[in-house]
Structures are given as structure tokens and as C-alpha cells.
Amino acid sequence: MTVTPAGLTATVSGSQVYGGSPSYTAVYSGFVNGQNSSVVTGSLSCSTNADASSPVGGGYTISGCSGLSSANYSITYVNGTLTVTPAGLTATADPKSKVYGAGNPSLTYTITGFVNGDLASVVSGTAICTTTATLSSGVGGYPISCTQGSLSATNYNFSFVGGTLTVGPATLTVTANDKNREYGDSDPSFDATITGFKNGQTLTTSGVTGTASCSSTATMTSPVADYSITCTIGDLSSDNYSFTFALGTLHVTQAVLVVTANDKTRQYGDANPGFDATITGFKNGEKLASSGVRGSPACFTSATPASPVHDGPYAIHCVTGSLAAHNYSFSFINGWLTVTPAPLVITADDKTKPYGAELPVLTVTYSGFVNGEDAGSLTTEPAIATSATVSSHVAGSPYSIGASGAVDTNYTFSYAAGTLSVTPVTLTITANNQTKAYGAALPALTVSYLGLVNGDTSATFSSAPNTAPAITTTAHADSHVAGNPYSITASRAADSDYTISYVAGTLTVTPVWLTITADDQTKAYGAALPALTASYAGFTNGDAAASLTAPPTLSTPATAASHVAGNPFLITATGAVDSDYTISYVDGTLTVTPVTLTITAESKVKAYGAELPALTASYSGFVNGDTPASLTTPPTLTANATSASHVAGSPYPITAAGAFDTDYTISYVAGALTVTPVALTITAGNKTKPYGAVLHELTASYAGFVNGDTSDALTDQPTISTTASQSSHRGTYPIKASGAVDGDYTISYVDGTLTV
Structure with missing residues (x-):
């Protein structure tokens, strides 16, 4: 028996990522005996109309499939379709960094995975990226994540890769604090100020621990200058901060030396001694010679040789003078100048007085005054006394004079006595000066006595054995002033108690008053x-x-041309001379009176309707070459008429008024303005009418009206007539105007013509 392969159907479908290569899969149908695709071997190979650039979508054809086999099956291929799927783009968050306390930076991302030469421009929209870091996030790494947001791209889909935001430490500035110390002192403690904290932090809240280590190169012997203070990190520490360091300055300033004026003593009136001072306060074991101090202080006092003892002691002040030192400044303490009293010897002066005279003023002589002083400078002047009196006799001479009791803190006193001697007295008889007015009788002649003592009077000379003086003069009743002075002499007086001398007197003839009065005068x-x-x-x-x-001499500033306004003019008398008279003067006055001036308004004529003519005046009475221009105020001329004034009102008065001048009494004469009629021509208007027609209304025209007058202004309207009638035959007939009346016009007529 032959076993034939069973039929197996492979239905093929395909897929391809955009930009990639296709891949195929088969779905089988027809397996038997419980078998499945595991019995199929080989590699499925197909063709398609899609390529790498084909956009995402389905419906691409599959054809020409082969490559599969199975021992017990005969495989038949059924073509399906190929689908193009989106390629993947990766959006990777970009790494970022910031320092602690700063705001987050802008978060960005980078897209990768483009195929087919596509550019980033195929992407639209933006991804949304966020981080967990905030303004206060500490130093460290913080994730950045991105989501699709509005990102889109044809043929692509997106995946996301996170990034990291790194927070680095912020920088704090550690600034050494400036310090001050004097030269020679130990350095002060150094410290620093930290600035730059973030997020509102302070040193206490910032998490910073420890302190900076600060130092300077200056030592106690370092000269005055500025030295840098340098800080290092010491045991400073912080999670969120790093540290930078800024220099401070140690100002080594001058140490203060105390300059103390040395005390001095001198006697009142002596010049001040030389002043000097002692300097203390040196540092670093220095002395004046090794301290670098140069020069010397300038020391002085307000005391002068004339400064009193009781105001002492006097401060001695020192100032810098030529003192100078790099490492030292100077302060000053006063010393004291003590002034001691000077010795003064007071000697009573020897005196002499005539018998019977008051004791003379007792005086003393001083030896030892200084500063140009005299007795008036003493607090209490010495008391001076003598054993003599007013009545002490010559036989008792000399009498002792002693001084005592002087007081003044500027002097120590010693005394020496003087003597008082009494001598005979001198009597002077003086003829008394006399005065009499020129022409008066001689006055009684008298004498005065100078030197009488012990109650003696002129009566002492009236009885024997004494003789009264004889008194005579060279003047007489009619003696002139020019002979002054006339002598008065005394002689032949006798008294054994006196040594008598004579002094002549004078009789002076004085001028009498003479008053010269200038007589008052008047002129026009x-x-x-x-x-x-x-x-x-x-x-x-x-x-x-x-x-x-x-x-x-009599004179006046007035002249023939002097004005009334200058009144009154003085008349003065001067220059009279006579030695027997004291001459005084009384001024008189010259009064200038005004003269008569007549101003006449000149008469004028004008035609009706014409402008007013210029108004003028004539003058009668001017003197001294005066003209109308000489008047203080010229006259105002007015006419009781206008350009429209009618002939019927003529004449119109022209008046002058308002002129003023103090040299004239002004009167006025009026003039007259006469208005004359103007010519008016009345012309009968020409007319035409057909034979047999009724006569037209006859009219006239006017030439010569002024002042805006029209025919209505006429007192009587003209009568216009013609010799023609309705039945007049062909021809010309006169038209006449007549009978018009008006006082402002001289009326003439021109005939018209009526043509039939």
C-alpha cells in the first residue's frame, strides 16, 4: 500500500517594523494524527510589495512563498497580507546639574531610533519631563523621568529612558573680618563672616559646622600698616556647601604716646623760661632714642611777663610741633608755670610847701615795677602821711613823710621815708580884664589877688601899714575897636607878708550890632x-x-527873564565892613508878578460835510521872546461843530481853554467856525413815450450829496415837469426840475428830454 502525503495548507501572513525587513508566519490547517506545526521544517520565504520605506499600514501583498516541508504532508500556500508596524523611538532624559539652592534647570531629552534617513522634524509635540528635586533638595542625584506628553510621529511609537539631575554644593564665601589694634599690642582674635547661604538659610540653619582658621603675618613689633588676614577651612564642614575664602585686613594703628609738659617757675615780670616735655607710653621695650620718634613738641603758655601771680599757676600746653613717628601718635597733658612776686621799694618823695598853703599832695617813688606798671597797677596803693599841717611854720622844717600799707600779690614791699619843708609865699595882683561896647562909658577897674593865705583878703591892703594897689587904663569912652586891647595896670601895693608881683589886664572895646536889611522889591x-x-x-x-x-553889596539871583514860578527871589546884602560893628544881614525878597496874555481862537470856514479844519490861535502879550511853545500847558482849541454840522447852525463857536503858565495871567477870545453850503446838481432824467401814450413818471438824479445825504434829506423836494402831454406830437420836449430847497446845498439844475 502506498501512503501519500496528506494535504497541509499554510496560510501565510506577514509583518514588518517600519524601516525594517519583513517576517512571515504561517497558520497550518490539515494536520492529522494529532500532529502540529512541529512536524514542519524549513524556513518560510515569501515576496511582498512592501519595502523598508513603506509607511505603517496593512494590505501589503504576499506572494511566492516557499521553503517549508514536512515528510507526511504536501504543503499548499495561501497568501495573506503583510502589515507594517511603527518603529520604536527612544526619548532619553538629558542629564542635568545645578548647585544647591538654585532653581531647577530646564529639563530636556534626546530622541534616537530614526530609520530610513528620517530627521527629528518628523516628530511633533513635546514630552513632559519631571524630577523629584526641588529648590531645597540637598546635594545628590535625583531622577528625571519623561512621559509622552504631546509627542507624536508618523511611523513611530515612543519609549522613554530616565536621566539624572545632579545637585552640587553651593559656594559660601568666608571673608576674614577686618580688625584694628595699636602698634605693640597683641593681635586680636580673628574671625570671619560667611555669606552666600541659599533658601533663606543662615549660618545657624544651614547645617554648616565648625569654624574657619584665620591668621595674620603681623606681630607685636610689626610697624603701622595694613596686614592681610587669611582664612583657611579649619574644621568648617557642610553637606550642601563648599567654601571659598576672601582676605580681611588687620589695621595696625599708631600707639599713643603721652607728652607731658614739664612744670616751670619764674618771677613776676620775667620772660618765660624755655618749655619742654616728657614723653611716655613707648611699646615693645622702646625708648625715645629707639622708638623712631623725631622732632620735639611745641610747648607754650598763655602767661606773659605781665601775667599776675594771683592768676597762677598757668597751664603749659604742648602741641605736636615737629614731633613725628610712624608707629606713634601723640596726646598731650598740660604742665604748670608758677609766677612768684617781684620785690618793690616805695620811697616817700621830699616835698616843699609855702607858708599857709594846704599840704601838698604827698607822693612816693617806686623802684622795682616790671611790665611797664606803675602805682595804678597796685591792688592797694600805699598810704602816705606827714607830721606837718597847713599852719606848720618854717621853723619846724623839715617834717617827716612816711609810706605804708601797699598791697599787691605781684610784689613784696619795702619802704623809705621822705621830708616836707615850709617856705614863704608869693602874692600876685592881677588887673582884671574888662570889656565895654564901642561908645559906652569906661567900666570900674578892679584887681584880683592870687596867693593870700591864712584868711587874708583884699581888705588886708586897706589899712596901714599896708598900701592898696593903684589901677589905671589907656582907654577912654570914645576909643575904637581898632585900638584893642587897651592896657590896665596895677602898682604900688605893699604888705610885708608877701612877695608881690603884678600882672597887667586888658580893656577890650567890643563892636556893637548893626543889622542891614535888604528892602523888599516887586517887578513884572x-x-x-x-x-x-x-x-x-x-x-x-x-x-x-x-x-x-x-x-x-546888594544882589539877587533874579534877572529880567526870571519866572514867577521861582518866587520869591532873595535879595541879599553882603560885604559891609567896619571894625566898630558886628554886622548881620536880613534878606529881602524880589517878587516877580505875572503879565497878561490874551489867547484868541482864530475863526475858520469849512464846506458842509468837509472835515473840521485845523484849529489855531493867536497870542497877544508874550514877553522875553516867549512863544506858544514856552507855555507850561498849551491851550486846547475846540469847536462846537462836526463834519456833519449844518449850515443852518453857523457860526459855531471856537473856544480856547486850559492854557497854563505861571508867568502869565491868561484870558481868552472865542473865534467862529462858518459852515458853507456845497454844490448839488439835480438832473431831470430823459424819457421816451409813444405818441398818444400816457406820460411816464418823471424822475431826477443827484450829484453832490455829502455826509451820506440822499434826496430824502432835502428840506423841499424838486418839482419835475415837461411841456409835453399825452397828445403831444412826435418830437422832443424839455423836462425841467426846480423848487428844491436845502440850506446845506447850493442847488443847480440840468434839463432832461422827453422824446415822443
């Missing part, structure tokens, strides 16, 4: 000056104006 403006005269009051001894050595 423009007239010549009148003669100037004067009157006299005070002549004596029969004197008159002719007796004067020089008569007065």
Missing part, C-alpha cells in the same frame, strides 16, 4: 530889575551908612 515878569536898597538898625556915636569902612 520880563521887566528890568528895580534898584536894590537897604535899611540900617544899630548905628551909635552919630554914625550913618556913610561911616562904614566898606558899604554893603
Whole structure:
């Protein structure tokens, strides 16, 4: 028996990833004996109309399949269809980094897996990438994951690979804090300020532990200068921060040396001694010689040789002067200058006084004053006393004078005595000066006594054995002032108690008052000056104006042209001379009176309707070459008429008014403005009518109206007539106007013509 293969149908279907190669599978039908596809061997090979660039989709044909075999089956192929499926694109999150406390960076991704030469432009939309890291996330790695979001691409689907966001430490700046110390001192403790914290943190909340290690190269002997303070990490530590370091500055400043003025002493009035000082406060075991200090202080005091003891002691002040040092500055402490009293010797001065005289002023002489001082400088001047009195006799001379009791803190005092001697006295008899007015009788002559003592008076000379003085003068009643002074002499007085001398007096004749008064005068403006005269009051001894050595000169600033406005003008008298008179003057006045000026408005004529003519005036009475331009205010001319004034109102008055000048009394004469009629021509209008027709209305035209007048303005309208009638035959007939009346116009007529 022959066993033939059973029929096995392989129904083929295919698939292909976009951009890849096709793969085929078969579904079998027809197995027997419980067999399955495991009995089929071989590799299925088919053809298709799809290629690597065929887009995703189904319905691609499969043909020409072969390659399968099975020992007990005869395989028949049934062609199915091939489906192109999307290729896979991988979106990989890009790795990112940021420092602690910074905001998250923008999260991005990279797409791979394109086939067939496709570019990234085939993709539209964006993936959504997120991370678990936040602003406050600590240092470390944080996953970045992406989802499809709006990503899409024809022929592709997407898968996603996560990335990592790495948070690195933020940088803190450790800045050494500036410090100050004086030269020679130990360094202060160094520390630092940390800045740059994130997320609102402070040093306390930041997790930073430990402290920086800070130091300087400066030592106690380092000179004044700025030195860097350097910090290193020390035991600083932090999970989220790293550290950078900034220098600080150690300012080594000058140490202070104390300059103390040395105390001094001198005597009042002496010049100040030289001032010096002691310097203390050196550092590092230095002394003045090794300290680098140069120069010396300038020391002074307000005390002068004249400064008093009681105001002491006086401060001695020192200032820098030429002192200088790199590593030191200077402060100053005052010293004191003590002033001691100077010795002063007071010697009572020797004195002499005449018998009977008051004790003289007792004085002393000083030896030892300084500073240009004298007794007035003492706090208490010495008391000076003598054993003599006013009545002490010459026989008792000399009398002792002693000084004591002086007080002044600037001096120590010692005293030396003086003496007072009494001598005879001198008597001076002086003829008393006398005065009399020129022409008056001689006055009584008298004397005065200078030197009488012990209650003596002039009466002492009235009785024997004394003799009163004789008094005479060279003047008499009519002596002139020019002879001054006249002598008065005393002589022949006698008194054994006095040594008598004489002093002559004088009799002076004084001038008497003479008043010269300039007489008042009046003149009209423009007239010549009148003669100037004067009157006299005070002549004596029969004197008159002719007796004067020089008569007065009379003058006035007024001239023939002087104006009334200058009134009154002074008349002065000056220059009179006579030694027997003291001459005074009384001014007079010259009054200029105004003259009459007549201003006449000139008459004018104008035609009706014409503008007013210029109004003018004539003047009568000007003097001194005056013209209308000389007036302070010229007259105003007005007419009671206008350009429209009618002839019927003529004449219209023209008046002048308002002129002013202080040199004139002004009167006015009115003028007149006459308005004359103007020519008016009335022309009868020409007319035409057919034979037998009724006469037309006759009219006229006017030439010459002014002031906007029309025929309505006429007092009487013209009458217009013709010799023609309705029945007049062919021909021409006159038309006449007549009878018009108006005072403003001189009316003439022109005939018209009526043509039949």
C-alpha cells in the first residue's frame, strides 16, 4: 500500500517594523494524527510589495512563498497580507546639574531610533519631563523621568529612558573680618563672616559646622600698616556647601604716646623760661632714642611777663610741633608755670610847701615795677602821711613823710621815708580884664589877688601899714575897636607878708550890632530889575551908612527873564565892613508878578460835510521872546461843530481853554467856525413815450450829496415837469426840475428830454 502525503495548507501572513525587513508566519490547517506545526521544517520565504520605506499600514501583498516541508504532508500556500508596524523611538532624559539652592534647570531629552534617513522634524509635540528635586533638595542625584506628553510621529511609537539631575554644593564665601589694634599690642582674635547661604538659610540653619582658621603675618613689633588676614577651612564642614575664602585686613594703628609738659617757675615780670616735655607710653621695650620718634613738641603758655601771680599757676600746653613717628601718635597733658612776686621799694618823695598853703599832695617813688606798671597797677596803693599841717611854720622844717600799707600779690614791699619843708609865699595882683561896647562909658577897674593865705583878703591892703594897689587904663569912652586891647595896670601895693608881683589886664572895646536889611522889591515878569536898597538898625556915636569902612553889596539871583514860578527871589546884602560893628544881614525878597496874555481862537470856514479844519490861535502879550511853545500847558482849541454840522447852525463857536503858565495871567477870545453850503446838481432824467401814450413818471438824479445825504434829506423836494402831454406830437420836449430847497446845498439844475 502506498501512503501519500496528506494535504497541509499554510496560510501565510506577514509583518514588518517600519524601516525594517519583513517576517512571515504561517497558520497550518490539515494536520492529522494529532500532529502540529512541529512536524514542519524549513524556513518560510515569501515576496511582498512592501519595502523598508513603506509607511505603517496593512494590505501589503504576499506572494511566492516557499521553503517549508514536512515528510507526511504536501504543503499548499495561501497568501495573506503583510502589515507594517511603527518603529520604536527612544526619548532619553538629558542629564542635568545645578548647585544647591538654585532653581531647577530646564529639563530636556534626546530622541534616537530614526530609520530610513528620517530627521527629528518628523516628530511633533513635546514630552513632559519631571524630577523629584526641588529648590531645597540637598546635594545628590535625583531622577528625571519623561512621559509622552504631546509627542507624536508618523511611523513611530515612543519609549522613554530616565536621566539624572545632579545637585552640587553651593559656594559660601568666608571673608576674614577686618580688625584694628595699636602698634605693640597683641593681635586680636580673628574671625570671619560667611555669606552666600541659599533658601533663606543662615549660618545657624544651614547645617554648616565648625569654624574657619584665620591668621595674620603681623606681630607685636610689626610697624603701622595694613596686614592681610587669611582664612583657611579649619574644621568648617557642610553637606550642601563648599567654601571659598576672601582676605580681611588687620589695621595696625599708631600707639599713643603721652607728652607731658614739664612744670616751670619764674618771677613776676620775667620772660618765660624755655618749655619742654616728657614723653611716655613707648611699646615693645622702646625708648625715645629707639622708638623712631623725631622732632620735639611745641610747648607754650598763655602767661606773659605781665601775667599776675594771683592768676597762677598757668597751664603749659604742648602741641605736636615737629614731633613725628610712624608707629606713634601723640596726646598731650598740660604742665604748670608758677609766677612768684617781684620785690618793690616805695620811697616817700621830699616835698616843699609855702607858708599857709594846704599840704601838698604827698607822693612816693617806686623802684622795682616790671611790665611797664606803675602805682595804678597796685591792688592797694600805699598810704602816705606827714607830721606837718597847713599852719606848720618854717621853723619846724623839715617834717617827716612816711609810706605804708601797699598791697599787691605781684610784689613784696619795702619802704623809705621822705621830708616836707615850709617856705614863704608869693602874692600876685592881677588887673582884671574888662570889656565895654564901642561908645559906652569906661567900666570900674578892679584887681584880683592870687596867693593870700591864712584868711587874708583884699581888705588886708586897706589899712596901714599896708598900701592898696593903684589901677589905671589907656582907654577912654570914645576909643575904637581898632585900638584893642587897651592896657590896665596895677602898682604900688605893699604888705610885708608877701612877695608881690603884678600882672597887667586888658580893656577890650567890643563892636556893637548893626543889622542891614535888604528892602523888599516887586517887578513884572520880563521887566528890568528895580534898584536894590537897604535899611540900617544899630548905628551909635552919630554914625550913618556913610561911616562904614566898606558899604554893603546888594544882589539877587533874579534877572529880567526870571519866572514867577521861582518866587520869591532873595535879595541879599553882603560885604559891609567896619571894625566898630558886628554886622548881620536880613534878606529881602524880589517878587516877580505875572503879565497878561490874551489867547484868541482864530475863526475858520469849512464846506458842509468837509472835515473840521485845523484849529489855531493867536497870542497877544508874550514877553522875553516867549512863544506858544514856552507855555507850561498849551491851550486846547475846540469847536462846537462836526463834519456833519449844518449850515443852518453857523457860526459855531471856537473856544480856547486850559492854557497854563505861571508867568502869565491868561484870558481868552472865542473865534467862529462858518459852515458853507456845497454844490448839488439835480438832473431831470430823459424819457421816451409813444405818441398818444400816457406820460411816464418823471424822475431826477443827484450829484453832490455829502455826509451820506440822499434826496430824502432835502428840506423841499424838486418839482419835475415837461411841456409835453399825452397828445403831444412826435418830437422832443424839455423836462425841467426846480423848487428844491436845502440850506446845506447850493442847488443847480440840468434839463432832461422827453422824446415822443
